[in-house]
Amino acid sequence: MSYLLKRIVFYVFTAWAAITINFFIPRAIPGDPVQALITRSRGQMTTEAVQSLYVLFGLDKDASLAEQYFSYLGQLLRGDLGLSFTYFPSPVSQVLGDGLPWTLGLVGITTVLGFLIGTALGTGIGWRRGSWADALIPVTTFVSSIPYFWLGLIAIALLTGPDSFFPASGAYDNGLVPNPDLEFIGSVVQHGILPAFTILVSSMAGWILSMRNMMVTVASEDYVTVAHAKGLSDRRVMVGYAARNALLPNVSGFALSLGFIVGGTLLVEIVFSYPGLGLQLFQAVGAKDYPLMQGIFLIITLSVLLANFLADVAYLALDPRTRREG
């Protein structure tokens, strides 16, 4: 199990690195962003809120850097990420709490589904190398080069409209109040299909290509020839011998590129005005809402680390050689 332990140490280290980056970056912001906000709020801010922003931005000139760092960590541990400028006077943690479930639902599900479907398709194309399926490769390459958000724009242009089933924006019908009844859930699904489809199509393409290449590489391994020599069924050789081994590098590739994929998928939210972290990030950039930007960076980083860890666990389950290690 020391493999997992090693990974956990690594993720804790990375999380610490992200937090530290988050600590130093605001100290490089020119001017005094907090003062501007305080002036704008005209005394509506409590002293505590002002103090919290000062800690966040290192405007506490009396404290040493070490003191600043520890009070920042302490504040983080309490879940205090400061106040959002855009959603003033909501604290950042509350804004994130509103956005995170939507992002987890949309991006989380589609990223995993995209990987699974793409890998399955890549398996088939790689296995039937030289057949008609190869004709899909140039198309797939082209699709994988399209930015996610642009595909979203095209989807909106082509598939939405006054008479269309698909709404062009939002996560649910504005007239509904979020509660777990059938009508609301139906509306959520209806709003989710198009953004989900966009992410699926663009993220699948990459996995198709990489799995296809791995299948081609693995197909000439000795154990696959042995499997053919044993007279096993085509399906058994393809799934149990070739794909089962080709999957391993694809899973670690998945873990490593999560940080990149998530960035792309967040933009789909912007295009569809989907009320998740991506849209909030967009608004935060527009309004120079530094606390919110940082909060989003932190929460996305932590989610990606967690997802990475889950991918590691999956890898561990898939590759017996890792289990022995250490």
Add this chain to the structure above:
Amino acid sequence: MTDAVLEIRGLNVDYGLGEDAVHAIRDVDLTLHRGEVLGLAGESGSGKSTLAYGLTRLLPPPGVITGGEVLYHPDGGDPVDVLRMDHAALRRFRWAETAIVFQGAMNSLNPVHRISTQLTDVIKAHDPRGTSAARLARARELLHLVGISADRLESYPHQLSGGMRQRVMIGMALALEPKVVIMDEPTTALDVVVQRQILRQLVELRERLGFSVVFITHDLSLLVEFSDRIAIMYGGRIVEEAASADLYRDPLHPYSHGLLNSFPALRGPKRELTGIPGSPPDLRGMPSGCAFHPRCPHAMERCGVEVPVLGVPPDKSTTAHVAVDQRSPADRTVACWLHPVHDDGF
């Protein structure tokens, strides 16, 4: 002993198609008799492995079979041509009748499945009606057969030593009691002690179970010791075929002679190790005539012009004019102009 179990007739194998095709196997005739160990020797690139992969149709692209027959004689049935089988028939035929032990056991086992899975899936594929308990019992039996304790069933390949993995492969090859076992350099990657242990065990198993073996190696001294008959390949052709003792005592083809002298003999009189000058020919630019003539110490003018025909050398055969398909193991054939063959009409 004399009836054939596998007959290869006029087999031709190419790599690539059309203009770029490289002829890797040319007109190979070879017969494997019931219960014998037939050795196949030659330097790397001589086509011996290509022959093994070709006759089982396991040659990866761009390999293609451009002609010939591979006749398998089942017990008391009509011969079937492996090259005419469709994929389904080929799948049924594989492993049940002809099993293969590949070069490098390191990569022959699937790294992500347990030994038990890899032993039982082949049994299940050929007999889906059996119970999983029966299959597991058979797997245990197979490991026992090759001298591995049954608790290794649940191991993964990386947990076994190289020698153990090769034993597992041999056990796996015997899972369906095939009539023919093809072994492609089965022990090359192993150290000498383990190598001989495994081969001795193999000979013992063969005596007990009565299968025939095609044994492929570059190590001729190993073949002299373990096989009944030996065929020597050079440049994609068989250049000599004889009983091992005859070949060892009196190699007719200069190449066989050179090959014998490049390995230290383990038994019998000591020879001087000389080796063969030069290197094996490139399949892309095969010399004209006899492919061996540029390296041959006895090369004549004719050797560079005409391809020698494989046949019974007049000075060595007891009965002249023996047709190719009727020869007994005691007979020998050679393709060399030093021993011109009687013209049987061609």
Add this chain to the structure above:
Amino acid sequence: MTVVPTTGTATPVAAPVKRRRLRFVANPKATTGLVILGFFALVAIIGPWIAPYDPSGRSNDLLQGPSAAHWFGTTHLGQDIFSQVVVGTRSVIVVGFIAGIVATILSVLVGVTSGYLGGAGSELLSALSNVFLVLPALPLMIIITSTLPETSTLTIALVIGLTSWAWGARVLRAQTLSLRGRDYVEAARATGEKTWRIILFEILPNLTAVIASGFVGTVIFAVTLEITLAFIGIGAGGDWNWGTVLYWAQSQQALAQGAWWWFVPAGLAIALLGTALSLVNFGIDEFVSPRLRGGGKTNVKTADGHTVRMRVGFTPVLATKAGPEGRETP
């Protein structure tokens, strides 16, 4: 046994032979990619001169569809979109290549050093690249660029280059580790060859393909990232790029107004450039790993007229009779 998970490029890098170099250019995928890339590079150089209008210049043709005067139509301010796309090419290419070069230099330094030297320092460098690898790139870029007093094309390129070297470093480290154990490297070390000479003359030449593929990969990454940043409004000052075009299209509700011409050309240009770069990378992959090569024809005709596909496990049989040179069988 350590498992080093790497994708595609993780193949043994044999000593390159001169003849193989030519084969790379002869690879149809790589050639197609390079031709498209050459086209974009040309536009990047001469773009400002061939653009028919000033990309920021307004006119009275507000929100017009494509026409002879405006090939890609106009914006809500009457700006010519064709000129915006043409002029914007330079920024895209410049960012891609500067970021690619910076990241490649860093990845070679970090990857080869940590792969060759070993020890605690090596582990530390490896951990560092893994940290940069898992940190989500886009949010990181956003918080970094948000602190910069001004963002020009150059600063964006540098920030992308400085943060995106980790993938290349990881692959190079794995390759260097495997090369380090090769006989000829061991031999060079045994004879007391200087470390920098071994790295320069024994290791690096064998990493060429991996480095090239890493460079192309980073260029794809950088171009996408630049366009993405511009799309959400973090852009290079007054410079036009394809992302800026899309940013204005999005913020002016081009979709709702049915102005498809506003976002289609820039998007297609991105996809085309991305495809070209991917094709070059496929060429490199196939060059390094011959298994991936298409190998020309995969379907063969048998003597009796059937077409069979070449595949692993079932060698096609073209004729069952004796071959052309074969003797007659009785």
